[in-house]
Amino acid sequence: MESAIDVYVSRETKEALNLSGHRLHIIEPEKQFEIGTWTIDTFPLVHDVPNIGFLLSSGDERLLYATDTHYIAATGFEGLTHIMIEINFSMEIVEANIKAPPEAPNHLKLSAAKRIMVNHMHLKTAIDFLKANDLSRVQEIHLLHLSDNNSIAKIFKSAIQSNFGKPTYISEV
Secondary structure (H helix, E strand, O other): OOOOOOEEEEHHHHHHHOOOOOOEEEEOOOOOEEEOOEEEEEEEEOOOOOEEEEEEEEOOEEEEEEOOOOOOOOOOOOOOOEEEEEOOEOHHHHHHHHHOOOOOOHHHHHHHHHHHHHHOOEHHHHHHHHHOOOOOOOOEEEEEOOOOOOOOHHHHHHHHHHHHOOOEEEOOO
């Protein structure tokens, strides 16, 4: 596959998708790189496949981006101005879905719930992560990768806004 733009991916993504080309750039956890005026620091995320989070910095702007992760082991992010973070599910909603009249057999529901719980970020985990970092300069928080069945956007948005007093947006992608 050849691209007309620069593409930045992990080695695992390159291999899994059989990507090649002169505009393909391999990125690695804990290795810094630059794109234009942006400096990008990477950090490992916890998922069922290798994954990377990003801290993008340009001038006074510092954006943290992390999705497809159970939790973010790295902490101590300072001077953040924008945050884009996965909040995929709430345990209460997962439990209610398991108890709901079956559209699928219970063993399939439990299997799906276990995968969600060990590969995606819980609302409480996200709140704990945010509390562990300096949010004094944060201008806005974007919530990413909400589960269709195991989240309620307005509740998640309200929880983040009430805990941190920052404008919070739901990214519908």
